[in-house]
Amino acid sequence: MYGGGYIHQEESTKKQPEAVVEDPAKLAEFQARIDRGEKIEPHDWMPTMYRKQLIRMIEQHAHSEIIGSLPEGTWITRAPNFKRKMALIAKVQDEIGHGHLLYTACETLGKPREQMINDLLSGKSKYSNVFNYPAVTWADVTVIGFLIDAAAIVNQLANSKGSYGPYCRALERICAEEAFHLKQGHDAFVFLATGTQQQRDMLQAAVNRWYKPIIHFFGPSDKESVHSEQLMRWKVKMASNDDMRNQFFDMYVPKVREVGIDFPDPNLKKDPETGKWSFSDPDWDEFYEVIKGNGPCNAERLAVRKWAEETGLWVRQALATPYTKTTVPLA
Amino acid sequence: MSEENNSLDPRIQRLDLPQGESTVKPNEYWGTFEVFLQEKRGKHHQHVGSLHAPDQDMALIFAKEQYGRRGRCVNMWVVKTTDIVAFQLEDEDMFATTPDKTHREAGIYKVRDRIQEYQERQKNA
Ligand SMILES: [Fe+2]
Ligand SMILES: [Fe+2]
Numbered sequence: 232m233y234g235g236g237y238i239h240q241e242e243s244t245k246k247q248p249e250a251v252v253e254d255p256a257k258l259a260e261f262q263a264r265i266d267r268g269e270k271i272e273p274h275d276w277m278p279t280m281y282r283k284q285l286i287r288m289i290e291q292h293a294h295s296e297i298i299g300s301l302p303e304g305t306w307i308t309r310a311p312n313f314k315r316k317m318a319l320i321a322k323v324q325d326e327i328g329h330g331h332l333l334y335t336a337c338e339t340l341g342k343p344r345e346q347m348i349n350d351l352l353s354g355k356s357k358y359s360n361v362f363n364y365p366a367v368t369w370a371d372v373t374v375i376g377f378l379i380d381a382a383a384i385v386n387q388l389a390n391s392k393g394s395y396g397p398y399c400r401a402l403e404r405i406c407a408e409e410a411f412h413l414k415q416g417h418d419a420f421v422f423l424a425t426g427t428q429q430q431r432d433m434l435q436a437a438v439n440r441w442y443k444p445i446i447h448f449f450g451p452s453d454k455e456s457v458h459s460e461q462l463m464r465w466k467v468k469m470a471s472n473d474d475m476r477n478q479f480f481d482m483y484v485p486k487v488r489e490v491g492i493d494f495p496d497p498n499l500k501k502d503p504e505t506g507k508w509s510f511s512d513p514d515w516d517e518f519y520e521v522i523k524g525n526g527p528c529n530a531e532r533l534a535v536r537k538w539a540e541e542t543g544l545w546v547r548q549a550l551a552t553p554y555t556k557t558t559v560p561l562a
Numbered sequence: 563m564s565e566e567n568n569s570l571d572p573r574i575q576r577l578d579l580p581q582g583e584s585t586v587k588p589n590e591y592w593g594t595f596e597v598f599l600q601e602k603r604g605k606h607h608q609h610v611g612s613l614h615a616p617d618q619d620m621a622l623i624f625a626k627e628q629y630g631r632r633g634r635c636v637n638m639w640v641v642k643t644t645d646i647v648a649f650q651l652e653d654e655d656m657f658a659t660t661p662d663k664t665h666r667e668a669g670i671y672k673v674r675d676r677i678q679e680y681q682e683r684q685k686n687a
Contacts, residue, residue, distance in 0.1 A: 272651055274650070274651045275651050275652075276652075301571065305570050305571045305572065308572075324631070325631070328627075328628055328631070331613065331614075331628060332611060332628075335594065335611065335612045335613065335614070338594075343588065344591050344614065345586045345587065345588055345589065345590055345591055348586050348591075349585050349586060352583070352584050352585065353583065353585075365569070365570055366570065367570065400611070401611070404610075404611070407632075408632065528569075531569050531571060531574050534574065534579040534580070535571060535573050535574065535579065537579070537580045537584040538573060538577060538579045538580055540584055540586055541580055541584055544586075544590075547590055547591070547592075547616075550592075550616040550617075550620060551592065551616045553616070553617070
């Protein structure tokens with residue numbers, strides 16, 4: 232038995248060497264548990280690489296939820312009507328909630344929340360590249376709500392079948408709420424697509440802007456990613472980048488085309504034999520440049536995030552000592 | 563920020579944003595609480611997740627925001643994470659033989675055959 236706390240602190244304080252030799256018996260037992268379809272829980276033994284990779288993955292996912300609410304959040308005051316405004320407020324609140332759920336899931340692996348925030352603010356940890364692009368018009372918000380959320384759902388649904396219990400539980404909650412994000416996004420998307428010529432043009436222009444970032448969203452082709460195979464065996468990664476991207480095209484190209492909008496790529500085609508979609512080179516150099524911090528909005532996203540932390544500090548301090556009483560001078 | 567500042571974010575346009583580094587201190591976000599939600603009267607409270615809060619009153623307020631935004635809920639409990647006592651995960655084998663203890667289950671107590679045989683015997687007596 233143990234008393235006291237689910238928060239595992241072990242690795243936050245000491246640095247692990249890069250290559251760790253794991254106990255083969257424990258490793259085999261660990262793999263067998265995963266192969267039986269059982270989940271791994273926070274206090275189970277786990278390989279260092281498994282822990283590290285999950286921390287990296289969940290943390291980045293959490294940051295993406297928080298930063299991802301910024302481009303949409305700026306449109307709350309400019310939403311075209313009350314119904315859209317209510318939906319957008321609810322969605323943005325959900326995304327912040329997703330960030331919180333994921334931070335706590337990640338903390339069970341030993342990285343404190345404050346450290347994750349600091350790594351975000353210093354640029355050390357990353358978040359999804361798509362959120363380093365601006366939402367220029369209301370149609371961009373519509374495309375984010377429909378297609379970026381759709382892409383995120385493909386990824387999150389796959390990961391919710393993974394092996395780490397706390398991450399799966401967080402993702403199940405998240406996916407349930409994402410259903411609403413997708414629906415309200417699709418609703419707004421169809422509304423513009425079936426509207427006036429001006430609305431259609433605005434929507435098509437937004438789809439054109441987001442096409443490359445959407446392809447980038449799933450990451451480069453798997454041939455380029457290291458450790459992929461091991462992570463799939465540990466059910467940390469549940470599907471290859473290419474497979475998830477393909478699944479996204481399968482599900483959403485028809486939904487875009489049925490309302491007379493299209494992705495701006497003459498080479499976007501499905502091979503009926505293999506079932507695989509091919510597309511033009513989406514400029515992976517740009518992808519790597521944006522990761523490095525050189526995207527159109529990297530600097531402003533982090534600046535706003537820092538401002539939020541700094542201006543929120545007095546609230547956190549006040550909450551930490553709420554019972555300090557004001558006293559009246561004696562004489 | 564870029565020189566011509568054409569950002570769509572009003573904070574970028576109107577506020578004096580911090581330029582240098584910015585860090586939060588260890589424990590600035592307090593400790594954690596576990597949240598238990600009761601979907602309707604008569605049901606058990608069920609663990610739904612955790613959150614950070616400075617004290618139990620704030621934990622309840624945050625719990626409502628974080629775990630009570632959708633679906634049914636009539637009540638919530640919050641418990642400080644460090645107040646929870648649990649078994650070690652590696653001791654889970656102490657429960658392994660529980661399903662074998664069929665003498666604790668209703669299903670193995672079968673009397674119908676015996677009653678029938680008794681009634682046959684009575685008839686033929
Ligand atoms: Fe989300
Ligand atoms: Fe979402």
